[in-house]
Amino acid sequence: NAGVTQTPKFQVLKTGQSMTLQCAQDMNHEYMSWYRQDPGMGLRLIHYSVGAGITDQGEVPNGYNVSRSTTEDFPLRLLSAAPSQTSVYFCASRLSRDTLEQYFGPGTRLTVT
Amino acid sequence: RKEVEQDPGPFNVPEGATVAFNCTYSNSASQSFFWYRQDCRKEPKLLMSVYSSGNEDGRFTAQLNRASQYISLLIRDSKLSDSATYLCVVTLFSGGYNKLIFGAGTRLAVHP
Numbered sequence: 001n002a003g004v005t006q007t008p009k010f011q012v013l014k015t016g017q018s019m020t021l022q023c024a025q026d027m028n029h030e031y032m033s034w035y036r037q038d039p040g041m042g043l044r045l046i047h048y049s050v051g052a053g054i055t056d057q058g059e060v061p062n063g064y065n066v067s068r069s070t071t072e073d074f075p076l077r078l079l080s081a082a083p084s085q086t087s088v089y090f091c092a093s094r095l096s097r098d099t100l101e102q103y104f105g106p107g108t109r110l111t112v113t
Numbered sequence: 114r115k116e117v118e119q120d121p122g123p124f125n126v127p128e129g130a131t132v133a134f135n136c137t138y139s140n141s142a143s144q145s146f147f148w149y150r151q152d153c154r155k156e157p158k159l160l161m162s163v164y165s166s167g168n169e170d171g172r173f174t175a176q177l178n179r180a181s182q183y184i185s186l187l188i189r190d191s192k193l194s195d196s197a198t199y200l201c202v203v204t205l206f207s208g209g210y211n212k213l214i215f216g217a218g219t220r221l222a223v224h225p
Binding site: 031041042043045050056090097099100101105106107 | 115117121145147154155156157158159200204208209210211212213214215216217218
């Protein structure tokens with residue numbers, strides 16, 4: 001199993017550009033989520049999904065969209081990048097919303113200039 | 114007040130030392146507790162769960178004090194490879210699912 005994969009590893013965007021961060025898992029996990037990690041702060045939940053076709057907002061959803069058309073994939077879209085979205089983004093998955101052990105992807109380092 | 118608070122460190126210790134980290138949480142309804150390890154520029158990985166009775170995994174011991182709302186991680190005989198950031202995680206059942214709340218982490222640097 002590859003586990004949770006993310007692309008790209010690094011990205012630089014200009015203010016106002018849009019892009020999609022890709023996330024995929026091959027563990028047949030129902031629950032997937034996106035976090036951002038900033039210095040001095042814990043991982044903050046952006047959006048999550050409890051299964052294909054179902055998504056919901058987390059703690060910091062503004063400026064981001066998600067969709068979950070398959071169990072495997074959970075892309076995160078930045079609609080109009082802002083410098084405040086400079087961060088490290090982690091995708092994570094777990095078997096279901098009731099389970100607790102969570103697996104993270106390797107992260108995407110995004111810089112918005 | 115942050116939901117999960119940790120001393121950011123860094124804790125600089127020599128090899129072989131014993132080091133302990135604490136973490137406090139604000140919501141008494143928190144149900145489950147974990148320590149994750151995050152190496153520099155890598156993703157967090159589960160280190161161990163924390164049980165009410167305390168639990169040990171090799172050189173690592175985790176303890177929970179529900180009355181005072183803190184958890185601890187003790188590392189004995191520190192190795193250079195233990196250098197990392199240790200994230201405290203608590204869970205809360207909210208909105209129909211288990212929400213994981215992460216602390217900002219405590220950085221450990223073990224030196225020769």
